[in-house]
Amino acid sequence: MTTVDAPSTHLPATKEVRDLLSGLLGREVSLTTVAPLAPSTSSPRTVAVYVDDHYGVRAIIACDLEFSARAAAAIALMPAPTAEAAVEANGLDETLAENLYEVLNVAASLFNVAGAVHVRLLDLHAAGSVVPPQVQSRMLTLGRREDLEVTLPGYGTGRLSIVICG
Secondary structure (H helix, E strand, O other): OOOOOOOOOOOOOHHHHHHHHHHHHOOOOEEEEOOOOOOOOOOOEEEEEEEOOOOOEEEEEEEEHHHHHHHHHHHOOOOHHHHHHHHHHOOOOHHHHHHHHHHHHHHHHHOOOOOOOOOEEEEEEOEOEOOOHHHHHHHHOOOOEEEEEEEEOOOEEEEEEEEEOO
16 A cells, blocks of 8 residues: 655745745845744734645745735835834834735745645734634744844844744
8 A cells, every 4th residue: 555645834044935935026135044933912913824725734934024014015015104104113113014015925936846745825824813722823833934133125024933833
């Protein structure tokens, strides 16, 4: 009897993340490996949930408020003070949340490579909104993950974590 391994979810390399963000945001971003981004009661997180065709959670991307606001502003060519105002307000407004949705929706392409399971963005819990505990706990998953500090020229730095859940 032969068994066939189910396809796994691709963990993108740092270069793949950099290339995607640089192309999408129209500026050369730089990335540095950092400690894992964990849930925080004092600083809101954005969590994007990616699922396969059977709605199984395969990956999440968690972002701190700084990355969330700065990437959302950068994709729409909004001035940097717009992002800083969101950081000071401790959450994203509707426009920034929609812009960030676009960034993280395109980020699904990081997982969709030949031989890997196909995933898509199912939910975005934007910084400042309630993140369900079962989603928040996935930020703590150890193993296959990439934890990065992203420098967006003209906007500043922020952190994101790509976590493979299945």
